[in-house]
Amino acid sequence: MDNFIKQYPYWSLTIIVLVAAFLWLVLAPWPPELAASWGRKQIFLNALLGGITLGALYFLVAAGFTLIFGLMRIVNLAHGSLFLIGGYLGYEIATASGSWLLAFPVVFIVVGLIGLLMQRFIFSKMEGEELRQTLVSIGLSIVFADLMLWWWGGQSYSILAPQFLQGPMELPLVSNFNAATGAVTWLRYPSVRIWILIAAIVIGIAMWLVLNRTALGTLIRAGVDDREMLAASGVRIQLVFLTVFGFGAGLAGIAGIIGATFQSLSPGEDTRFLLASLVVVIVGGMGSIVGAALGALIIGVAEQMGFVYAPTYSVVFTFLIMAAVLAFRPQGLLGMRR
Amino acid sequence: MNAPVAPSRMNLPGSSHAASGNALELRGISKTFGALAAISDVTLSVKPGERRAVLGSNGAGKTTLFNCITGDFLPTAGLIRFFGEDVTVFPPYERIRRGLRRTYQISSLFSGLSVLDNVYLACRGVSRNRFSLIRPRADDALVNAAEMLVEAVHLTGEKDRLVGELAYGQQRQLEIALALSGAPRFVLFDEPAAGLSPTERRDLIHILTSLPSHIGYIIIEHDMDVALRVVESVTMMHNGRIFKEGRPEEIEDDPEVQELYLGGGHG
Amino acid sequence: MSVADHIPRLADRAEQRMWFERIPTRWWVVGLILLFLPVVANNFWLFQVMGWTFILGMIGLSLMFLAGYGGMVSLLQMSIAGMAGYMVAILGPSGVLNVSLGLSWWIVLPAAFLIAALFATIAGALAVRTEGIYTIMITLAIAAAFFYFTRQNYSVFNGYSGFNLVLPPQLFGVNWRDPVAFYYLTLASATLCYFAVVYIERSPFGLALQGVRDNPRRMAALGFHVTAHRVAAYALASIFASAGGILLVWQNAQIAPGTIGISSAIDILVVAVVGGMRRPLGPFIGAFIYVLLQVFSADILGFFGFSVDRFKLIIGIGFLAIVLFSPDGVLGLWDRWRAQLAARNAATTGDGA
Numbered sequence: 001m002d003n004f005i006k007q008y009p010y011w012s013l014t015i016i017v018l019v020a021a022f023l024w025l026v027l028a029p030w031p032p033e034l035a036a037s038w039g040r041k042q043i044f045l046n047a048l049l050g051g052i053t054l055g056a057l058y059f060l061v062a063a064g065f066t067l068i069f070g071l072m073r074i075v076n077l078a079h080g081s082l083f084l085i086g087g088y089l090g091y092e093i094a095t096a097s098g099s100w101l102l103a104f105p106v107v108f109i110v111v112g113l114i115g116l117l118m119q120r121f122i123f124s125k126m127e128g129e130e131l132r133q134t135l136v137s138i139g140l141s142i143v144f145a146d147l148m149l150w151w152w153g154g155q156s157y158s159i160l161a162p163q164f165l166q167g168p169m170e171l172p173l174v175s176n177f178n179a180a181t182g183a184v185t186w187l188r189y190p191s192v193r194i195w196i197l198i199a200a201i202v203i204g205i206a207m208w209l210v211l212n213r214t215a216l217g218t219l220i221r222a223g224v225d226d227r228e229m230l231a232a233s234g235v236r237i238q239l240v241f242l243t244v245f246g247f248g249a250g251l252a253g254i255a256g257i258i259g260a261t262f263q264s265l266s267p268g269e270d271t272r273f274l275l276a277s278l279v280v281v282i283v284g285g286m287g288s289i290v291g292a293a294l295g296a297l298i299i300g301v302a303e304q305m306g307f308v309y310a311p312t313y314s315v316v317f318t319f320l321i322m323a324a325v326l327a328f329r330p331q332g333l334l335g336m337r338r
Numbered sequence: 339m340n341a342p343v344a345p346s347r348m349n350l351p352g353s354s355h356a357a358s359g360n361a362l363e364l365r366g367i368s369k370t371f372g373a374l375a376a377i378s379d380v381t382l383s384v385k386p387g388e389r390r391a392v393l394g395s396n397g398a399g400k401t402t403l404f405n406c407i408t409g410d411f412l413p414t415a416g417l418i419r420f421f422g423e424d425v426t427v428f429p430p431y432e433r434i435r436r437g438l439r440r441t442y443q444i445s446s447l448f449s450g451l452s453v454l455d456n457v458y459l460a461c462r463g464v465s466r467n468r469f470s471l472i473r474p475r476a477d478d479a480l481v482n483a484a485e486m487l488v489e490a491v492h493l494t495g496e497k498d499r500l501v502g503e504l505a506y507g508q509q510r511q512l513e514i515a516l517a518l519s520g521a522p523r524f525v526l527f528d529e530p531a532a533g534l535s536p537t538e539r540r541d542l543i544h545i546l547t548s549l550p551s552h553i554g555y556i557i558i559e560h561d562m563d564v565a566l567r568v569v570e571s572v573t574m575m576h577n578g579r580i581f582k583e584g585r586p587e588e589i590e591d592d593p594e595v596q597e598l599y600l601g602g603g604h605g
Numbered sequence: 606m607s608v609a610d611h612i613p614r615l616a617d618r619a620e621q622r623m624w625f626e627r628i629p630t631r632w633w634v635v636g637l638i639l640l641f642l643p644v645v646a647n648n649f650w651l652f653q654v655m656g657w658t659f660i661l662g663m664i665g666l667s668l669m670f671l672a673g674y675g676g677m678v679s680l681l682q683m684s685i686a687g688m689a690g691y692m693v694a695i696l697g698p699s700g701v702l703n704v705s706l707g708l709s710w711w712i713v714l715p716a717a718f719l720i721a722a723l724f725a726t727i728a729g730a731l732a733v734r735t736e737g738i739y740t741i742m743i744t745l746a747i748a749a750a751f752f753y754f755t756r757q758n759y760s761v762f763n764g765y766s767g768f769n770l771v772l773p774p775q776l777f778g779v780n781w782r783d784p785v786a787f788y789y790l791t792l793a794s795a796t797l798c799y800f801a802v803v804y805i806e807r808s809p810f811g812l813a814l815q816g817v818r819d820n821p822r823r824m825a826a827l828g829f830h831v832t833a834h835r836v837a838a839y840a841l842a843s844i845f846a847s848a849g850g851i852l853l854v855w856q857n858a859q860i861a862p863g864t865i866g867i868s869s870a871i872d873i874l875v876v877a878v879v880g881g882m883r884r885p886l887g888p889f890i891g892a893f894i895y896v897l898l899q900v901f902s903a904d905i906l907g908f909f910g911f912s913v914d915r916f917k918l919i920i921g922i923g924f925l926a927i928v929l930f931s932p933d934g935v936l937g938l939w940d941r942w943r944a945q946l947a948a949r950n951a952a953t954t955g956d957g958a
Contacts (some may be wrong), residue, residue, distance in 0.1 A: 075738050077745075085879065122929075130738040131678060135878060135928045138871060142921030275749045278742050286739075312757050318831050319750035323731055326743065330734035360692050406824060434828035446826075448819035451812065459816045463828030469837060470809045517829065 029184075038099075042175045045187050047308040050303065053193040055300025056200035057262060060255035061273050062280040062292045063207060064248025070224040070287020071244050073130050074123055077137040079252055080274030081144035086111045086253025087260040087269070088148060091157045093125030100162040107249040115249020119242055136225060141270065149267050156266035159257065163190040196258055203251075204293055221243060224287045227251050279318060285327045285335025294333055361524050361554045362407070367416035369402055376402040377578040380416070386523075388554045389546075391565040391586070394575035400558045401443060403575075404526050408440050409433050409558055416517040421523065424507030435464055437523030439516075441530055443558075445509040449502035453493055456501055457484040457515050483496070483519070491515040491545070507538045514545060525555040532562045540580045566590060635647065638835040639792055648784035654900055656784075656856055658892045659791035663798050663849035665876040665888025667842040670802055673882045674811060675838045676737075676818035679726055680870045681744040684751045686850025687841045687865030688724045691755070691762060692717035693771060693851050694860050700770030702932055704763050709773035714851070721847040722840050729839025735834055736821070748870045767861025769852050782855060798845045800883040805841075814838050875924050881934030890935050895920070 005012045030041040034152070038044065065079045089110060091101040097103075114167040118140065126132050160166075162242065169191035211217035219240055259265065260274065284295025302321055306314030325332060355452065360383040367380045384390055392400050409430040418426045425433050448456050456459060461480045462468055475482050481550035488605070490499050491511040501512065506600045514561035517525050527546075531539050539561070546568040549555070566586040574582040574595055575599060589595055643651055664686045671677045698711040699705040708716075732743045756764040773781040773790075781790055805811040813834055816824045821831045854860045863869075872895070880891025898905065902916040911918075931937045 073738065075742055077741075129932075130740075132928060132932055134678075134738060134741055135874075136925065139921055139925035139928055142871070142917055143925065144886065146915060146918040146921060150918075265715045271749075275746060275867075276748045282743060312759075315750055315753035315757060317745070319754075322746060322750075326734045326887060410822065429830075430825040431828045431830050434826060440826055442823070442826075446820055446823045448816045450819045455812055455815075459824075459829075460810055460827045462774070462813065463824070467809060467833070468813060468829060469842075471805055471811075473804065473808050516823075565671055566659070583759070 004080065006120070013205055026173065029174050040176070042187065043308060045173060046177065046189070047304045049193070050299065051301030051304035053197045053262070054196045054302075055297040056306060057255060057258055058273075058276050058280050058300050059204060059293050059296035061252050062277040062284075062296055063204070063289055064251040064279045065277040066242050066284070066287055066289065066292045067220075068248045069281065070128075071220055072119075072123070072241055073133075075130070075134045075137065076118075077134060077274060078118070078141040078271035079137075079146060079248075079277060080272070081141045081148075082111055082115065082249050082252040083256045083259065083273045084148060084265060084267075084270040085114065085144065086256030087159075087265040088157065089253070090257030091159050091260055094159050097257060098258075100159065100165075100261075103159075104254050107257055111253025112246040112250030112254075113250075116242055116246040118249070119162070123245075124238060124241065141274070145267065145270055148270075148284055156237035156264040157160050157260060158264035159260040161192040161261050165193060165195055169194060196262075202247055204289070207289055211289070216240070217281045279322050282322055282332060285332025288332070288334045291332055291334035341557055349439060358487035359386075360384060360419070361388065362556075363417075363419040364403075364407070365417040365419075367403070367406055367413045367418065368434070369399075369411060370414045375578055377575075380575075380578075380580055382557065382573060382580065384524075384554055386421075386554055387395045387552050388571065389569040390554075390556050390571045390573060391569040392556055392558050392573050393562075393565065393589070394581075397577075398577035399527060400575055402578075404440060404528055404556075404558065407433075407436035407520040407526060408438065420463055422522070431463075438525070438526070439518070439520075439522040441517045441528055443532065445506075445513050445529040447501045447509060449500065449511060451501060452498050452563060453486055453504070454481075454488055454497040456512060457487050457519060460484075460516040461487070465471055487515045487519055490518070492541070495532075510534060510538070511541075514542075518549075522540055522553055524554060525549075527555055527557040529558050531558065531561045543567055552563055567598060621641075643785045643788060651666070651788040652784040652856070654896055656787050656791045656852075658699055658889065658896045660849045660853045660856065661873070661876050661892035661895060662889035663795055663852070664846050665855050665880065666798055666802060666850070666885055666894055667844075667846035668883060669875045669882050670805075670842045671838055672877065672896045673819060673884070674814045675835060675885075677732070677835065677838070678742060678843075678874070678876060679729075679732065679733070679744045679839070680723065681725070681748050681839075682842070682846045682851050683693075683867050683870040683873045684723045684728075685721050686752070686853065687755075687844040687849070688858065689717045689721035689843075689847035690850040690854035690860045691768075692720050693854050694768035695761060697771070699768040699916065701763050701766075701768050704761070710776070717851060718844065718847050722843045725837060725843035725846070726840045729836045732839070733835040743872065745867070745953065746774045748865070749867055752862055755865065763863075765857060765862065767839050767864070769857055769859040771860060772897045775854040782858070794846035794848050794852060797891070798848060798883055802845070805886075810834070810841075811838070820946075875920060877902070877934075879924060879927050880932055880938030883933055885934055887934055894935065898923070940957065 004224075009056075025044065035041060058077050061079070061083055065076065066083075067287075068074055068076055068079075090104075090107045093106050094100050095105040122136055122140075126136070137155045168188040171187045171189055171194070173187040174184055175187040177183075204246050211221055223237070223240060255273075256265070259269065280292055280295040282295075283298060284293070286289030298321060299318055302317045303314060310317070319324040329335075341496050362382075364380055364382040367382075368378045369376045370378075380403060382398075394400055394404065402411070404449070407418060409425070409428055409432075412427060416426070417424065418435060420436055421436060423436065425436070431522065444532045448459065451459070456483075458481060460556060461483050462482060465480060483491045485494075485497070488494055493508060493511060493515055496508060499507065504512065510533070514527075516528060517527070531542055534542060543564060546555075546557070566589075567605075570587060572584060572589040573580055574589060582589065585593070642655065646655070654786030664682050666684070668679060668682045671679050671682075693713055694701075694705060696706050696708050696716055697710065698707040728744070728747050731747065732740055735743060755767075756765055758764060759868050775781075779786050781787055806815075813824070813829055816829070817831055824834075825831050831939075853864070857864075876886045876891040876895050878891070879894055880889065896917060899916065902919065906912065906915050906919065929932060931941075933940070
């Protein structure tokens with residue numbers, strides 16, 4: 001930190017000013033002039049929180065994608081299909097059993113199993129043939145998409161959040177400040193989104209701890225850095241591969257339930273979330289969990305802000321961020337040069 | 339640059355170089371990978387036409403040194419001059435176009451192309467019209483130059499075969515042909531004798547000693563019988579630093595060197 | 606073949622025969638069939654089946670050029686084709702009078718090719734910042750961005766509905782959307798693109814591109830600017846894609862974001878992979894198979910007792926089968942079959958090498 005400030009004094013200053021301005025925007029009540037030109041503060045805060053919670057969802061999908069890529073060099077373009085399968089299964093379980101929470105473990109196991117089967121019977125047969133693996137994953141995504149269309153049809157599904165998560169909750173953020181009366185209005189926000197954000201953060205920290213504090217994590221990190229070394233060290237690498245693939249797939253599956261609770265599911269959402277994961281890992285850096293979190297946050301917020309303030313060009317924002325990262329830091333913000 | 343070469347007699351045309359000055363000059367070159375210093379503070383100068391061996395055990399930093407000279411890596415610190423010109427931050431292709439060449443320790447060829455195409459690409463790389471969409475005619479100067487180089491490394495019989503199908507020794511010969519294409523002024527040979535049979539080694543020594551006298555080179559080689567016979571000076575490296583410099587016979591007789599490298603029953 | 610395939614040895618005999626005598630009979634047969642197809646085939650076959658085959662083949666050819674010679678599997682080619690198609694609709698006349706400029710064809714066509722090439726160059730320059738398998742991800746992301754952009758932008762791309770009534774110019778008094786005329790137009794374009802790629806393969810640029818595919822680092826060590834060659838390949842390949850894209854707009858008489866969606870981008874990859882990405886003929890064979898399946902999916906699926914909607918399932922399973930069992934596509938199967946045949950012949954006649 002100190003080094004960074006010494007090395008890049010002007011950049012540090014810019015960053016500090018930007019962070020301070022941002023904090024002021026979030027915490028302080030907005031003066032009328034600002035509200036007049038930018039719209040009410042509530043809109044801004046809603047877009048920001050919407051972006052952060054969307055980022056949490058993107059993170060859950062992209063984390064598995066980036067781990068699988070980092071460790072096995074498989075660009076699994078069927079990852080979006082796993083998301084959609086998870087969502088549909090979650091809908092079935094939640095409606096059949098009436099328990100939203102029950103859907104999570106079941107979907108994690110079932111979709112994780114699908115991932116295990118894909119790795120065990122298809123991808124492991126063509127290890128090292130990156131292009132072929134990717135092509136196979138494209139073929140799988142076409143087949144999965146059509147099978148799901150066949151079974152669940154073209155209509156959209158959404159899962160109702162359970163009773164205890166319905167309705168808004170009050171956040172300690174000033175939404176409006178009435179100077180005349182001195183009354184403060186606090187921001188109210190759907191509680192399910194806040195809880196899912198917390199859950200995503202917990203999952204992210206847990207993943208980070210497993211990767212950085214356990215023997216399995218050491219193996220995985222070693223494999224991401226140097227696969228040959230890991231293969232040569234006599235570790236049963238196929239087991240590590242299976243674990244990571246199953247976990248990543250399961251994570252995509254439960255992200256599907258969350259996606260169905262936030263918004264809705266319909267054919268085409270698989271592609272949308274695949275693309276989101278692609279952009280997130282391109283921006284954040286391939287193979288890096290922290291990178292995926294950062295990328296997901298940036299893309300989520302950019303998308304929501306764009307949606308609110310410049311609806312015509314919201315896609316352009318996302319794309320410009322990706323293009324800028326590719327142009328100046330092709331390995332991604334936190335990726336390592338290969 | 340575009341002139342046809344006749345390597346069978348090894349009178350490759352060369353650009354006339356300044357009488358004074360060095361072909362290659364390294365000043366204080368260091369390269370670190372993270373916390374690991376691969377080479378540190380290497381200062382070295384080679385005169386035009388001079389042939390030099392760089393010796394040292396594995397991990398002494400020899401190949402890293404080559405990679406810094408060709409621009410595959412940028413050095414962490416230091417200065418590289420090629421025929422007087424500061425090329426420290428030039429991209430590889432700019433250095434190659436100025437007459438620098440190299441071979442690779444592990445054959446680094448175009449396996450999906452024919453032998454002749456490989457050499458033709460090497461000739462094309464340092465000439466104009468690299469982006470031309472017009473097929474070369476049969477009497478194209480570069481095609482002729484490529485054919486002659488193929489002949490010089492005894493591969494005429496294999497010229498239409500895919501490189502991926504060649505035997506190992508043949509790939510090593512082709513590797514040398516690629517490095518001699520165009521008008522080389524200075525060549526870096528990275529273990530050219532590795533994996534060759536005794537006969538092939540004799541061929542290699544012949545090819546190296548019959549290079550035109552204006553072409554200088556640095557050779558990394560573990561086989562002392564090859565290395566010391568084709569050079570007039572030797573630089574010993576150890577742990578990324580220059581450890582001793584001298585004529586081949588001095589180095590061979592140096593007790594310290596013998597203890598470190600030559601005593602260990604080298605191949 | 607090599608750089609100088611017509612010097613020494615073989616030259617003396619081959620030179621005495623005229624160039625057309627050296628073309629194998631197989632090619633004569635295919636050429637004659639294609640040339641005289643309109644005599645026997647009905648309009649549906651000429652316009653829908655063959656016209657579409659040639660168009661998809663050309664767009665697939667641009668992917669084959671990048672992937673087969675340059676080692677860059679780009680999912681961007683449909684977007685580039687779409688860009689050219691959109692430009693024809695935007696600059697030329699269309700049913701959307703408030704957007705289309707209605708310029709005449711001799712401005713519109715060069716401009717369409719040029720803008721598409723510019724788009725390909727910029728997108729290519731971004732894509733080549735990384736290597737290998739990353740290319741597929743980045744080009745897919747760029748293709749998606751372009752798709753969503755055309756859907757949201759109304760001032761230039763007319764958003765969701767796109768452009769209708771985009772018709773080819775009445776050049777030489779011919780209605781080029783007439784099935785026979787359109788058939789010959791697409792046949793001629795496809796043939797031209799095909800032979801251009803075959804020719805370029807042996808040119809210095811084509812060879813250099815294959816060198817970049819095999820070993821980019823060595824290419825730099827031979828004096829080549831690797832990145833510049835890759836970007837130039839994107840620009841060059843855009844010509845084939847643009848030709849396909851413009852013909853596609855004329856065939857459908859319309860273009861909309863759906864034309865350049867993600868599934869269309871994937872379809873081009875399917876076409877090239879199924880046919881075979883190593884040779885320029887591959888994409889055309891892949892396109893023919895794809896079009897036949899698409900056009901006759903109702904009959905095929907009905908035969909197996911499935912509903913017509915399951916077309917994508919057939920495509921997906923067929924694609925998986927090809928990738929799993931013959932990575933070089935149908936052409937790879939053909940090569941293997943011929944090699945086996947040759948081996949068997951050699952064994953029976955006893956004159957094997």
